[in-house]
Amino acid sequence: MDSVAQRLSAVGAGAALELRGVTRLFGALAALTDVTITVRPGERRAVLGSNGAGKTTLFNCITGDFPPSSGTIRFFGEDVTHFPPYERIRRGLRRTYQISALFPGLTVQDNVYLACRGVSRGRFSFLRPGQNDALMHAADNLVQAVHLSAVKDQRVAELAHGQQRQLEIALALAGAPRFVLFDEPAAGLSPTERAELIEILTSLPAHIGYIIIEHDMDVALRVVESVTMMHNGRIFKEGLPQEIQSDPEVQELYLGGGHE
Amino acid sequence: MVAVFGVSGNANISLGWPWWLAVPMALTLATAFGTLGGALAVRTEGIYTIMITLAIGAAFYYFTNQNWAIFNGHTGINTVATPHFWGVNWRADIPFYYVVLAVAALCYFAVEYLSRAPFGLALQGVRDNPRRMAALGFNVNAHRVAAYAFASFVAALAGVLQVWNYRQISPGSVSVGACIDVLIIAVVGGITRPIGPFIGALIFVLLRTFALDFLVRLGLDGNRFRLLIGLGFLAIVFWSSDGVIGLWQRWRQRQRRGADRSGGGRRDG
Numbered sequence: 001m002d003s004v005a006q007r008l009s010a011v012g013a014g015a016a017l018e019l020r021g022v023t024r025l026f027g028a029l030a031a032l033t034d035v036t037i038t039v040r041p042g043e044r045r046a047v048l049g050s051n052g053a054g055k056t057t058l059f060n061c062i063t064g065d066f067p068p069s070s071g072t073i074r075f076f077g078e079d080v081t082h083f084p085p086y087e088r089i090r091r092g093l094r095r096t097y098q099i100s101a102l103f104p105g106l107t108v109q110d111n112v113y114l115a116c117r118g119v120s121r122g123r124f125s126f127l128r129p130g131q132n133d134a135l136m137h138a139a140d141n142l143v144q145a146v147h148l149s150a151v152k153d154q155r156v157a158e159l160a161h162g163q164q165r166q167l168e169i170a171l172a173l174a175g176a177p178r179f180v181l182f183d184e185p186a187a188g189l190s191p192t193e194r195a196e197l198i199e200i201l202t203s204l205p206a207h208i209g210y211i212i213i214e215h216d217m218d219v220a221l222r223v224v225e226s227v228t229m230m231h232n233g234r235i236f237k238e239g240l241p242q243e244i245q246s247d248p249e250v251q252e253l254y255l256g257g258g259h260e
Numbered sequence: 261m262v263a264v265f266g267v268s269g270n271a272n273i274s275l276g277w278p279w280w281l282a283v284p285m286a287l288t289l290a291t292a293f294g295t296l297g298g299a300l301a302v303r304t305e306g307i308y309t310i311m312i313t314l315a316i317g318a319a320f321y322y323f324t325n326q327n328w329a330i331f332n333g334h335t336g337i338n339t340v341a342t343p344h345f346w347g348v349n350w351r352a353d354i355p356f357y358y359v360v361l362a363v364a365a366l367c368y369f370a371v372e373y374l375s376r377a378p379f380g381l382a383l384q385g386v387r388d389n390p391r392r393m394a395a396l397g398f399n400v401n402a403h404r405v406a407a408y409a410f411a412s413f414v415a416a417l418a419g420v421l422q423v424w425n426y427r428q429i430s431p432g433s434v435s436v437g438a439c440i441d442v443l444i445i446a447v448v449g450g451i452t453r454p455i456g457p458f459i460g461a462l463i464f465v466l467l468r469t470f471a472l473d474f475l476v477r478l479g480l481d482g483n484r485f486r487l488l489i490g491l492g493f494l495a496i497v498f499w500s501s502d503g504v505i506g507l508w509q510r511w512r513q514r515q516r517r518g519a520d521r522s523g524g525g526r527r528d529g
Contacts, residue, residue, distance in 0.1 A: 063395060089397040101395070103388035105452075106381065114385050117378050118396035124406060125378040171396060 014077050016041040016179045016209050017062065022071035024057055024233075031057040032068070033233045041076070041178070043209045044201075046220040048244070049230035050253075055213045056098060058230070059181045063095050064088050076178065090119055092178030096171070096185055098213070100164045104157035108148050111156055112139040112170050119175030138174070146170040147196065162193045169200060180210040186219045198222055221245065229253075279343040287416045294412020295405060302404040317439040324431040337429050351424055360421055364458075367414050371454040374410075383407050444489060448496050450503025459504050464489065 017039040024032040032054045039045055047055050061068045064085040073081045080088050103111050116135040117123055129136050143152045146166040151159060156167065165185060172180050182201075186194050194216070201223040204210070211228075214220035220227075220241075227244040229237040237250055244250055297316045301309050343350045350359055374380040382403050385393045390400045423429045432438070441464070449460025471485035500506040 065391065065395070084399070085394040086397050086399050089395060095395055097392070097395075101389050101392040103385050103392070105388050106384055110381055110384075114381055114393075114398075115396045117382070118393070118398045122378055123382055123398060124403070126374060128373065128377045171392075174396070 015039060015074070016043065016076055017211075018074040019062070020072045020074075022058075022061055022068045022073065024054075024061055024066070025069045031233050032061065035071070035233075035235055037228060037235065037238075039179075039209060039211065041209055042207050043226065044224045045209075045211050045226045045228060046224040046241070047211055047213050047228050047230060048215075048217075048220065049236070052232075053230040054233035055230055056183055057233070059095060059183055059211075059213070062088075062181060063093060086118075092176060093181075094172040094174075094177040094179070095181040096168045096183055098183040098187060100168045102156045102164060102167055102171070105155065107153050107155055108143060108159070108167060109139060109152045111167060112142050112174065115139075115171040115174035116142070142170045142173060145173070146200065161188050162190060165189055165193070166196070166200075169197070173204075177208055180204075180208060182210055182212040182214075184213050184215065186214055186216050194219055217245070283420055286420055287413060290416030290419060291409055291413045294415065295409040298405045298408020298412070301408070302401045314436060314439060317434065318436045321431055321435045324434060343424075351427070356424070360425075363417055363421060367417065368454055368458070371414075375454065379403075379406070444493055446503075448489075448493055448503055450505025452502045453505050456503050456505045463492070463504070467492070 015038045017037070019035055019037045022032055022035045023030060035054075035058060047058065049055050060066050062073060064080070064083055064087075068081065071081070072079060075088060075091055075093055078091070080091070080093075103114065106114070113129070113135060116138045120135060140149075140152075143149055146169055148163060148166055148170070151163060156164065159167065165188065169182070169185055172182070185201075186197055189197060198219060201210075201212070212220060212224060224241060227237075227239060227241050228235060229244055229250055231253060236253070237244060237247060239247070297313065300316070301312045304312055350356060371380075375384070382393070382398055385396075385398070386400055386403050386407075393400050393403075422433065426433075445460035445464050446457045447460070448463055449458065450456030467488050468485050471488050475484050475488075496503055500510075502509075
C-alpha cells in the first residue's frame with residue numbers, strides 16, 4: 001500500500017509522460033518530427049491520424065523498442081530516453097501491439113504468468129511456482145478480467161483472433177501498471193468484443209493513465225478525455241474530443257474526405 | 261557447445277588431480293567458456309548466431325590442434341584415468357552404462373522440470389517473441405546468456421562422460437564435424453521438447469551402427485552413413501521443422517481428431 005501512496009504523491013508531482021522534441025529518423029525518412037507531448041498521471045488520451053502519421057513509431061520510441069534519434073522522454077519525472085525497454089516496463093510503463101505479439105507456443109495462463117513475472121523478482125527462478133504462488137493467482141485474476149478463463153489452458157496459437165486481442169491487453173495490465181500504451185486494441189474485433197473492450201478500458205483503476213491509438217472513433221472517443229491528432233509525423237492538433245471532432249481542419253484531413 | 265568437450269578433457273590428467281577435483285574444475289571451466297561464447301553470440305541474431313557459435317567451435321578446434329602446452333596438439337591426451345572408488349571401476353562397461361544413464365536421466369528431468377519454472381517459461385517466451393519479452397520487463401539478452409550457461413553445463417557433463425568413455429580426448433572430438441553432429445541430432449529429434457535430442461541421438465547412433473551393413477548390401481561404401489543422415493535431415497527440414505517429435509505429435513493429433521469425430525468428447529491438454 002505504501003507504494004500506492006508514494007505513487008499517488010508522485011502523481012501530484014508532475015507529468016506521467018513527457019516527450020520533448022522527439023524525432024525519429026529511418027534513414028532519410030522522418031517518421032516523427034519534433035514531437036512534444038505531456039500527459040498527466042491518470043489521463044486517458046487518444047492518438048488519431050491516418051496510416052503513416054507516426055502513431056506506432058511514437059509508441060516504439062516511448063517504450064524503447066527503438067530509441068528516438070533526438071529529443072528526451074521522461075516517465076514520471078525520470079529521464080528514460082536511453083533506458084532499454086525492460087527498464088521502462090519495470091517502472092510501470094506497459095504497451096500492447098497492433099499485431100498481437102504473444103507467445104503462441106505457450107498456454108494463455110503461461111502467457112499471463114510470464115507478464116506477471118516480468119515485472120517482479122525471480123525472473124531467473126529455477127523453481128516451479130507452487131499451488132499458492134502469488135503471481136499464479138495474479139495471472140488467474142487477469143485471465144478472468146479479460147474473459148479468457150474458459151481457454152486458459154489452451155495454447156495461444158489455437159485462440160480466435162478476438163481472444164488473442166484480449167490476451168494482448170491482459171499482458172499489458174500485469175503487475176502494477178502506471179501508464180499503458182494501447183496500439184489499436186479494437187482492430188478486427190466484433191461489435192460484442194468492442195463493447196467488452198470499452199468496458200475493460202473504462203473500468204481500469206483511475207490512477208492508470210493510457211494513450212490509445214484507435215481508428216474507430218466510437219471506441220476512441222468513449223474511453224478518452226483528450227485527443228492528439230498526428231499528421232506526417234508531427235502533432236497536428238490537441239484538444240478535447242468534441243473540439244477535435246468538430247475541428248474543420250481535422251475533418252478535412254481525417255474524418256471527412258471519404259474516410260469512413 | 262561442443263567446444264567445451266575439449267576443456268573438460270584438458271583439466272583432467274595432465275596435472276595429476278584426482279577425478280573429484282578435476283571434474284568440478286572441468287565443469288566450471290566449460291560452463292564459463294560456453295557462457296562467454298554465449299555472451300558473444302547473443303549480440304547477433306538468426307543465421308549469424310549459428311555462424312558465430314560454429315566459428316567459435318572451429319576456432320577452438322584449430323586452437324587445440326596447434327596448442328601443445330595444454331592440449332598436446334593433434335594427438336590429444338590419451339589414457340585418461342577413470343574413477344575407481346567404493347571398490348567399483350566406474351569405467352567398466354556395466355557401471356559406466358548406469359553412470360551415463362543416471363546423468364542423462366537427471367539432465368532430462370532437470371530440463372523437463374525447468375521448462376515449467378519461471379526461467380524455462382521465460383526462455384520459451386524469448387524463443388517465441390523476444391521483443392514482447394522485453395516489453396514485459398525481461399532482459400532478453402541476460403536470459404539468452406543464462407541459457408547458454410545452462411546448456412554449457414549440460415554439455416560439459418556430456419564432455420566428461422565422453423572423455424571417460426574413450427579414455428582419451430583429441431581435437432577430433434571438438435571439430436566442426438562434431439558440432440554439426442550435435443546440431444543434426446537435435447534437429448532430427450525435434451528441438452521443441454527435451455526428449456527430442458534423445459530420439460535424434462538414438463536415430464543417429466542406430467544409423468551409424470547399422471547403415472554400414474545396409475549400404476554395403478546395396479553395393480555402396482559403408483562409410484556413407486552420413487548420406488542417409490543427410491537425407492533424413494533434409495526430409496525433416498522440409499516436412500517437419502520440429503523433428504521426429506513433430507511428426508509423432510501430428511500423428512497423435514490426427515488420431516485424436518479421428519476419435520473425436522467418431523463420437524468421443526473433446527479433450528484438451
